[in-house]
């Protein structure tokens with residue numbers, strides 16, 4: 001779910017900062033959602049305990065980015081304003097747009113909650129936490145493979 005929720009920005013934001021896209025063009029549309037879900041679904045041997053949370057993460061990301069999402073790209077063209085200095089534009093937005101400030105603070109508070117709640121104060125704690133999370137995913141996927 002976390003990977004699905006982050007994936008659209010992992011793809012589009014670097015392209016935006018490199019001035020190769022509008023920041024929401026290539027991975028913020030329904031075609032991308034469908035194709036990436038199918039890739040995850042079939043590459044995990046149709047394991048719904050992995051592919052459905054991934055899909056949920058993707059869809060929740062797209063919903064939270066509405067209304068400025070090119071949902072039907074590439075079937076419809078979307079005009080994005082040409083931004084000369086994408087990084088400066090993003091920095092300025094970060095400090096002047098109240099909605100951006102609120103969502104960034106909310107994201108920061110959410111990360112802080114995860115860190116404090118799981119006592120992740122050392123790099124070793126974070127590694128163990130992620131390994132434990134990975135082990136849980138492996139256990140879930142193995143349980144699904146065993147026919148009942």
Ligand SMILES: [Zn+2]
Pocket residue numbers: 008009024028061065
């Ligand atoms: Zn996004």
